[in-house]
Amino acid sequence: MGFQLHFDIDTEPENDCEWKPKQGMTFESEQCAYDFYNTYGGRMRFSIRRDYCRKDKFTNQLICRLLVCNKEGFRKVDKRDPLSKNPRAETRTGCEARLYIKLDEGTGKFVVTDFKEKHNHDLVSPKCAHMLSSQRKISTTQAMQLDLAAQSGLRLGQSFELMGREAGGRQYNEEQITNMFWADAQMIMDYAQFGDVVTFDTTDKLNKEHRPFASFVGFNHHRETIIFGAALLYDETDESFVWLFENFLEVRSRKAPKTLFIDQDAGMAKAIPIVMPDTSHQLCT
Structure with a gap:
């Protein structure tokens, strides 16, 4: 199981230039x-x-x-x-x-x-600066903690709570941890074979954390439902969907689906042309 974490980064340049590279540094x-x-x-x-x-x-x-x-x-x-x-x-x-x-x-x-x-x-x-690939790295210690939490049987909400407390407590949770995405090896292999048509949908904040839960779903050659990936989102803004679609493609060698079925969410509709311009997106009833 893999996780992507987002920590807010200050992108406002300071008055001095100590943060800028120079020859001789x-x-x-x-x-x-x-x-x-x-x-x-x-x-x-x-x-x-x-x-x-x-x-x-x-x-x-x-x-x-x-x-x-x-x-x-x-x-x-x-x-x-x-x-x-x-x-x-x-x-x-x-x-x-x-x-x-x-x-x-x-x-x-x-x-x-x-x-x-x-x-x-x-x-x-x-x-969107925090969505850049080199800005989305997590430390070795954080990765080990996430793996240990998963092996210990912690549910997703409990892992979310744990990382929030380590980031500074519940009061800082919303400022530090926003979106989480994961896909295992089987999901990645299934997508390579059956990922031409994908249905993407989010639940209406039915979990205890009141966060949208998103899933990428398809069918195999036996017409059985298969999961390509899932995410726990902070909100349903176009920024969150851009982040999610970028991470979805990153673990799949940038291979986008030919057709993506979505609901009528405006954030999804805005994000798809940005991240997957060649993918046809259709409304699913």
Whole structure:
């Protein structure tokens, strides 16, 4: 079982520029440089990823690392694409925004030797910055706690309550934990075979937490109902549905369904063209 957590991120730039990368800036480790650039990306509203690196062939020590915008480069041609019924949409734009760090052998620190700030694409809106892939990571400790809670038989509502208390108590619950999505290995395999047509629906806050419960449902070759994924949402706004559909596609190699049946919810209707522009969405009675 996998969970995605959202913690609010301050995206308002401060008056000073301490949060902005500069040539000559030093970091204790490659991870520190990544965390700094990722925080900068969160403020500026773009996602980052690790790209090229070089290591010492004798000690295997990292010598340099290139961190890039996640829209850097272009996707390589896949020989299977002509045979694909629903090929993945191109998401890269050849963006050249980057941060390059190199190890200073004298100090043992990593130094910024190149920083390109400009992007060749629109940045996401402030309301959607937390949905960026590099901003949705959880710590190893949090992941272990979630797995332990599931293995201990805690119900979803109890896990929700537990994480809320750890975030600062019930009074901070609504400010810290918003949406949760999960799908197991069987759901992912079923979707790969039977995911061309999907029905998506939410309950009317019938659980104890009064949160919308969402499910992705389909049929197998025996016309049996199968589940592709489920989520506990904070609300039914278009922002929440954008977050959910992005996570749904992320665990399925960005393969979107051909047809998605939904109810008449306005938030769903707004989110689908944003995340799945090639998917036909129909009303289900």
